[in-house]
Amino acid sequence: MGADGAWTCQNLDVRPVIQSIIDELYARHHESGRVDLNDIAEIIGTHHVSYEEVDHIVDRLEAQGLVVGEPIDADEVTVMKRVLGAARSLRASLGRNPTITEIALSSGHPAHVVRRALERGVSPRVVRSY
Numbered sequence: 001m002g003a004d005g006a007w008t009c010q011n012l013d014v015r016p017v018i019q020s021i022i023d024e025l026y027a028r029h030h031e032s033g034r035v036d037l038n039d040i041a042e043i044i045g046t047h048h049v050s051y052e053e054v055d056h057i058v059d060r061l062e063a064q065g066l067v068v069g070e071p072i073d074a075d076e077v078t079v080m081k082r083v084l085g086a087a088r089s090l091r092a093s094l095g096r097n098p099t100i101t102e103i104a105l106s107s108g109h110p111a112h113v114v115r116r117a118l119e120r121g122v123s124p125r126v127v128r129s130y
Contacts, residue, residue, distance in 0.1 A: 018053050022060045034067045072120060083107045083117035 021043050028043075029035045040057065049057075058068045072080070086107035090098035103118075104111045 014053070014056060017047055018049070018057065021047070021049075022057055025057070025061060026064055026066065029061075029066055030064070033065065034071070035061055035069075037069055040068070076117075076120070079109060079113060080117045080121050083109060083114050084121050087118070 024043050025035055025040060028039065040054070044054075061068050083103060087098055087103050090102055090106055094102075098106075100111050100114050100118075104114045107114065109117070
């Protein structure tokens with residue numbers, strides 16, 4: 001917490017309204033374990049919230065064990081399989097973890113699609129450091 005009693009996250013003083021949004025979302029969704037992005041938008045409503053605050057809301061919900069975002073569909077599963085397969089194959093042939101660019105070239109998907117597929121291919125309960 002900051003000196004004024006507000007939660008602090010990476011130099012971001014969390015306003016009480018942000019904490020109340022987090023609390024309400026957790027209360028609504030802790031049983032299901034998943035928060036849809038539309039639910040976040042609904043709770044935020046007309047509050048003025050910055051991009052950094054939205055990131056903080058998502059980070060806090062994930063830290064509390066919730067999955068944030070829509071469930072993946074069959075097409076996304078197909079992309080994930082192709083991307084993860086390409087990554088495994090490249091790792092074996094290169095003897096190191098491949099880059100996003102290498103995976104993109106191998107899988108035939110743009111780099112931003114590869115990044116999303118790799119993010120979704122990791123368990124949401126695993127803490128990642130970047």
